[in-house]
Amino acid sequence: MTHPLLDVLLANGRRADRLTHVRTLPPREAVHADWPSWADPSIVGGYRALGVDRPWRHQVEAADAAWSGRHVALATSTGSGKSLGFWLPALSSVRVDTARGVLDAGRIESAVGRGAVLYVCPTKALAADQLASLSRLVDASGARDLRVATCDGDTGFDERSWVRDHADVVLTNPDFLHFSLLPNHQRWARLLRSLRYVVVDEGHAYRGVFGAHVSLVLRRLARLARHYAPRRPGEEPRGLTFVVASATSADPGVTAARLAGVDPHDVVVVADDASPAGSTTFALWEPPEITGYRPPDDAAAPRPDGAPGSDDAFPPDAFPPDAGEPDAHEPGAPGPDDAPDVLVPTDQPEYPRRTATAETADLLADLVAHGARTLAFTRSRRGAETVASATRDHLRRIDPDLARRVAAYRGGYLPEERRELEQAVRSGAVRALATTNALELGVDISGLDAVLIAGWPGTRMSVWQQAGRAGRAGADGFVAFVAREDPLDTYLVHHPEAVFNAPLEATVFDPANPYVLAPHLCAAAAELPVRTDDLTAFGRPADVRSVLDVLVARGALRRRPSGWYWTHPQGAARLTDLRGTGGAPVRVVEAATGRVLGTVDAGSADGQVHDGAVYVHQGETYVIGHLDLTDGVATATRRDVGHGTWSRDVTSITVDDLHERDDSADSGHDGADGQDGAVGQDGAVGADGHDVVNGHGGASARPGNAPADEPRPTTYRRWGPVTWGVGPVEVRSQVVGFQRRRLPDLQVLSDEPLDLPEHVLPTTAVWWSVPDALLDDAAIGPDLAPGALHAAEHAAIGLLPLLATCDRWDLGGVSTALHVDTEQATVFVYDAYPGGAGFAERGYELGATWLRATRDAIDACPCTDGCPACVQSPKCGTFNSPLEKAAAVRLLDAVLAHAPR
Incomplete structure (x- = not known):
């Protein structure tokens, strides 16, 4: 027996071809216990x-x-x-x-x-x-x-x-x-x-x-x-x-x-859950192809029924919360949430599919009309506003009162506005919310009938957190995952075992990382002198002492017989920013009244509230008159316009020094996305919404950032024709312009330049470069090289956390068929924190082990063309395109053939 809400979405069979799988999760009986005798x-x-x-x-x-x-x-x-x-x-x-x-x-x-x-x-x-x-x-x-x-x-x-x-x-x-x-x-x-x-x-x-x-x-x-x-x-x-x-x-x-x-x-x-749970019907849903669509002359133009940026390339939960009120894991820092407005890749199929946001708006309207209380999770703030607005437009034709019972919920709203929305959902005054993952955490909103998930949120843990909002308090629930037109999402809706049978991810972090530990030891010493007896509180005493010795050598701390002391006049807590948010949020202020409409994360402001940008707040449109990054204010004027705006940014990575020490003979090393040629960009999403994190990971402040006297110089070694490098790099990203596009057909009305500052992430990367001759030997021509490098980069990022205790979201990557600094095809993997966090160096030290594990993971995967288990990434900036799984295996075989035994 199917769930009645699934019948609503199937629309008497008219949408049956969009349903790829249905799984019914069984109910759970409650197991009660007596109140403890000690309880007050x-x-x-x-x-x-x-x-x-x-x-x-x-x-x-x-x-x-x-x-x-x-x-x-x-x-x-x-x-x-x-x-x-x-x-x-x-x-x-x-x-x-x-x-x-x-x-x-x-x-x-x-x-x-x-x-x-x-x-x-x-x-x-x-x-x-x-x-x-x-x-x-x-x-x-x-x-x-x-x-x-x-x-x-x-x-x-x-x-x-x-x-x-x-x-x-x-x-x-x-x-x-x-x-x-x-x-x-x-x-x-x-x-x-x-x-x-x-x-x-x-x-x-x-x-x-x-x-x-x-x-x-x-x-x-x-x-x-x-x-x-x-x-x-x-x-x-x-x-x-x-x-x-x-x-x-x-x-x-x-x-x-x-x-x-x-x-x-x-x-x-x-961990043995004794609470009652009704059965949950979980549907996997793939939007239909747009068969009447002729690709535009401009290969970068968006599809007709959904804005790029609504189907974002990056999950908001790629990072931690910030001290303000952003989305996802807010508080003050697992961070930013808005994905960049990535242009559609040039290799679109002849008939592209409808966007997940457009499809979700239709489904949400049907659920609301049927009386279901629903949350629709989207991957960005723009996505939440788009789904809410489109849903209201659909419902307005049926019943204007229903349209008024749909709202958006996201970071950037004022706290009192968010509290009002939460209460309105609890009371039933609002029947549906289109939300970012700001509602994924434990805010108590129960009694919901359904949850829609527009696009894979990045982890299975997030999927089940979001799905758990449906059918709470023992009632039956309904969940539908709506796939974006992305190879990863497409794979998941056609391989349900990857959603339902795979284990949950581990929560990975390393308090012993000296890049993180060093500034906290300074902060601890500023609070109370660090005594020898305190060392065990911060990790293995020998490791903690070695970091303290470096801090003493650099003048950050002073060693006395009684312990380690902070003797600087400035506070030590400011040496590190827990969340890496890149500064105070930018306030969006209505020019005519001075009323604060909301906030935007500092790093994403230039892409979201630049001069001329259209800012949407609960269905009302405003045009940004001026963005003042110095004062952190963007002034806005209420105006009904028939267009939206999409910013355009460029990202590159440069090697700081190409001519440093060569350690090819160093027996301590077993050997260890992009630009210029069709490319992969895979960053730990940062506060600017691009492929970098422009905040502080604890490694950039002086004195106390890195456990070394000076930044490590660029170091090289060779495996025959393969060159390995590790050292300082700069990941640069800049918003250079924006387009005005007519709504709803998204015809380009104008292309406007912008003069905004460049975001620079100085960090540490590990990279390997291969000459054209090696690519030729691996039967990888110019047509396959970008996809092979991109696939190898994705898999390498996925495997490095096994060797360096980090999370995938702590890493960024760039792959290119021809890099301007190395002058060869190159794969970069970098620490997504200023100054580095030690992960790239670990990859360099264990290069051969790392790449062998990467190669074996790709080759052992039973899929044909690549899947989330091998070469697809949940945070790819180019929609997991291009990817060439078989060519990646040949490339890694060719590289490893020259690795030291």
């Missing part, structure tokens, strides 16, 4: 008043472990009530301390410090949502003595002072800890002295370099809590209890232990 009766009463008569088993297992002082990794599905598992022990702890103080107030020997709880999450939106939930619980329980507050960069001075002096539960984000609380720990001594529990929510959002940064922030927090903890003679100070709540992921216990800096054996893993 008032808190239990509050939960019961809110409708929780008995908790689910996994909630009690997590709460029991946390109450006993064990660290907990709570990894269950979206909507499974993870918050009860950590709030029940945390709030009960505060209430018990309060009761002791009241009952024995006259006995000095019974004086007990009132416990405190710190809740850390990646976004301000999630903290606000938790505050609202906690406030309802406190009101329902009658526990008026519980004092709960959020504290972040937007909190005013007076309110912040009250939080420091009185709050029992503080909700914040990693950025506030790093930049404010820890450097000013003396002012927060009351909280640190009383701290019992640290709850880290949405733990899967902390991955890659961002995850390493957050892990070290938490270790600094634990060190200061130990410093302030009350001591009794002969006893160790009380330690913190960490609860890491996360979506189901690979190895949640190991990930939680690494994040909190504790022994994995001390972590209790609770």
Whole structure:
């Protein structure tokens, strides 16, 4: 029996050819447990008043472990009530301390410090949502003595002072800890002295370099809590209890232990979900071909029914959150979300397919008309606005009231506007939201009937996070994944096993990375001198000491018999930007009124709100009069226009020094996308929305960026005709113009130049270059070379995290059939962080091992032309085109034939 909403989308069979697969996931029965005997009766009463008569088993297992002082990794599905598992022990702890103080107030020997709880999450939106939930619980329980507050960069001075002096539960984000609380720990001594529990929510959002940064922030927090903890003679100070709540992921216990800096054996893993779930019907959907379409004379022109940039090339969750209110893993830094407006490749099929955004708008309109409450996830802010606007246009012909019940939701809206939208969805006033992955995290929106996913979001974990919004609270749900016209999406909708049967990704990050560790050791020393006993808190003592020695040699720290000291007048926290957001967001201001419409990430402003750009906000169009990057303001005028704007950028990579040391004889090395010739560009998406990250990964600041006295010079070695290099490069990206295109047919009206600054990412890359003769020997002619290099680059980026502890999103790549610096066909893989993060150097050191693994992974894959398991990338800037799988294997065989044994 099919789900009734699938019948709605099939439209009596008229769309049956678009459905490629349907999978029904079985329901799950609830397993309840009794309330723990230790739980505070008032808190239990509050939960019961809110409708929780008995908790689910996994909630009690997590709460029991946390109450006993064990660290907990709570990894269950979206909507499974993870918050009860950590709030029940945390709030009960505060209430018990309060009761002791009241009952024995006259006995000095019974004086007990009132416990405190710190809740850390990646976004301000999630903290606000938790505050609202906690406030309802406190009101329902009658526990008026519980004092709960959020504290972040937007909190005013007076309110912040009250939080420091009185709050029992503080909700914040990693950025506030790093930049404010820890450097000013003396002012927060009351909280640190009383701290019992640290709850880290949405733990899967902390991955890659961002995850390493957050892990070290938490270790600094634990060190200061130990410093302030009350001591009794002969006893160790009380330690913190960490609860890491996360979506189901690979190895949640190991990930939680690494994040909190504790022994994995001390972590209790609770991953057996006991919450009820209805059955979920999951459909894979491929938009139809446009059979009446004749390709335009301009090969770069877009297709007629969807704007390039709506079907974006990059997933927004490619990075971590930022301290503002962006999309995806917001808070202050897993970052930017808007994909670049990539022009359609020149090798389009004769009949291109309809875009995912246009198709999703049609499906969303049908679902709304049928009465279904729905979320439509898109991959960019432009995509969310486009889907919402098109859906309203469809519904306006049926019922204007229905059109008013559809809205967009994305980063860049003002906080109060986002809260209003969240409440409108909960109440049913808004029936459908077209959203970025800003709603992928744990904001409590339940009771939804359906979820549409327009384009692969980058990871299976994200897919299941988004899909989990459908059918929450035990109801049946419906999910449809709508494929973009991209080889990766096309592969997935025709190979359902790659969606449903493949394991979830691991959350990978490395707190021991010296590029990340060094600035945090400086920050820790600025907070309190680093003692020998502290070294284990930051990793293996020998490794930590070696980084400290380098920092001393460079003058960043001073070594004294009692420890390592920060002696510089400036603050050490500013040496690193956790999220790499590239600066404060740009405000979009209505020129006539001075009203702030929203914000745009600093790095993406030149591509989104340049002079003359059309800015869309909830269906209303504005034209940008002037972008002032110095003041961070773009002025806009409300105007109904019949066109949209698409920016055009150029990206290149240059080698800083081509004539440095040759280490071909160095026995310590086993040997180790683009421009000029049809090319691949695969960046860790950055704050500018291009293929680079223009923020700070912890490696660019002085003093304390890299664990070396000076940047490593460019180094070369040769494998016969193959040249390997590693060293400083500059990845340059610049918005050089934009087109005005008439809507809806997207006919080009004008091509306008722009004079905007160039974004430069100084970083470290590893590369290998091959001469034409080697390509000829591998039977790779000029027609196959771009695709072979591009495919090899994708696979190499996918395999490097196995050798260098990083996330795929921490890397960028460029491949080209002829590079201006090397004068040969070249594949570059670079660290997507200023100054580098050590990953490219690791690839150089293990070059032969790396390329052999890359070659074997491609060759062993059973697919014919390439798939996500081998050569397709979820973040390719050229829509995974061109790719030549077989030629990539021949190319790697030819290169490895010259590798040292």
